Amino acid sequence: MKLKLASVALGALMAAGPALADLVFPDLSYRTGPFAAGGIPFSDGYQDYFTLMNERDGGIGGVKARVIECETAYNTEKGVECYEATKGEGALIYQPLSTGITYQLIPKVSADKIPLHTMGYGRTSAANGKVFEWVFNYPANYWDAASVAINYLLDENGGSLEGKKIALLYHNSAYGKEPIPTLEALAAKHGYTLTLLPVDSPGQEQKSQWLQIRRERPDVVLMWGWGVMNQVAVQEAANIRFPMENFIGNWWAGAEHDVSPAGAAANGYKSLNMNRIADYPVFEDIRTHVHAKGLAAGDGSNVGKVLYTRGMYAAMLAVEAAKKAQEIHGTPDITAEMMRDGMEALEMTAASMEALGAPGIGPEFGVTCAEHGGSGMGIVQQWNAAEGKWVALTDYIAPDDEVIAPLVEQDSMAYVAENNLSLRCE
């Protein structure tokens, strides 16, 4: 009997063998809770792209991709649980879509040697690869976003913001406070005055802040919001008849569902984006090879939306890094450490994006050992309420590295001192 059991167990192990060779991409998603509206399209895009790789290309370098979805509900504790529950499966990369979860995972991934990709969120100074070996935040971070917004405004105002009043309406959390040092440094450089308007989470009630905006009449309102805060802010801006073209959200305040509840009143609202919206050829492939076969991650209704495109773009960057790792190490069965090498050698060019069926989906950038942050470029887009779509107003705008680089250096060096680390890539 014992022999029988042992042979059954051995058989099961052998049968499970090939599954271990899958390339594992955990998806720490949030399809429930107050931030689900943002989490669902991102996760749909992230998963659909890996499914596309399997169905159209037979996997990545011939090895099937396996996505393990774990629900975090945008809750930091649950996010950490998801990480702990999935890391043993051979996880190659984590993309938690939450700054709170990111901060908790930074020491964990560093100890476990698994790359963490926080695209346009998370700890900004993680762009310094000399300090953060396992964390990447390409193609751009919050400080880039703040600088891109200011550079756009400089361009709109004939190169000067002297004497202008800019208000920052922000989610009163680690996430919302991220751009403040950059905006302050840029205020000193360009001569605008900065008013800070924190909104307590979740942001359902913002009357005080908008009455203050109505009283003080800033020239521009920038917004660092997420979830319900965005919809309420757009509605309140419309209520006080604030000129929508002077109201600019960051890239987490620029999805379709952020503006749709306000209807026609949201027309003209602007936001940043790190992934341009277009009808990319790759969407047609997703419809044919994924959705038509009933393999869509969601109900298929999100294809082409801002956050779906961003999720797909995140997966695209992960796949390209995995291919690079396979190339560097000469094996299709890569490990998390090899994946890190692939990420540090990633290069996204206009030609490579076009070849992937997504021309211009993101800025061109290259990653190196020391530079994990990408080019930091972003576009400005504007909501056309009549047609129900975002329209790109600019090409990719570069941030002001003269201001941002010292801030990244300062913050990452503080991390080095706190954790008694030594620098790499030197």
Added chain:
Amino acid sequence: MMPDQFLFAVEVMINGLMAGVLYALVALGFVLIFKASGIFNYAQGVLALFAALTLVGLQEGQIPFAHLINATLGTDVHHFGWQMPAILAILLTVGVMILLAIAIERFILKHLVNQEPIILFMATIGLAYFLEGFGDVMWGADVKTLDVGLPQGASLWVEEKSAVLGGEGFYGFFVDKLDIVAALVAAVLVISLTLFSQYSKQGRALRAVADDHQAALSVGISLRFIWVLVWSIAGFVALVAGIMWGAKSGVQFSLSLIALKALPVLMLGGFTSIPGAIVGGLIIGVGEKLFEFTIGPMIGGATENWFAYVLALIFLVFRPQGLFGEKIIERV
């Protein structure tokens, strides 16, 4: 001409009153259930969310459980293809909330008669989680636009008439038309509820149950009927709150968090008084907005969430039962 700073303070106060009405609408649902059954209904915020989700779903002709149906049967159905008039959708949603009240009584409360209040409270926590998931599966988790024809935006009439009060820097009082409608609706709701509980047979039965369950049972009042009735009314109040808040932000899952705004109102107004919910809401609304206006800028802003609780605690020091709550005297 009055100084602008004074006029701004008045404007903040007016808007605080309006916000207070919206808080009171949420608090009202808690009070109704607590009064009739001694249950602190943790699920009241989720009831508002569920009601608003159902309203939009019915109005837009959304097929309930479409995602589940499609995943199980391999179909691709999402909408019935109709656009229902708002009033009909509201009436049908009231019907759904009554059915929900019956289900809550049948499947939860009936089995917990004579249990400790903490057990009933825990049951409502379970109900909140269940309803949140159920609403998600039934109607989907995307942000939905609520349009039942309510006006929104600044009242230009108020703005123009009041602009003459101040100088160059004063643009007239800002009052949101939606807030004015909410205030009127809340007033009608409170008057109707008061009349109902004072003069109707069911209302008197409801008060009798609130006073003493066993005495009420002994004179032939059906506890089960009263519970269904009171949960139906709370469901209706939740629908009204869901409409008012949902019109501002779209209908989405954070609507359930508006309950957090009702807690200081309840602490201040008392858990058992309908006028207490209204007055408590107004005091919290005005208090937090004025504090944010005067002190907020000195301490970095975002004071409203915590200051509401501080204000409630200050009142509790002097009146532990809340402004209008019943003083409980237990003799040994």
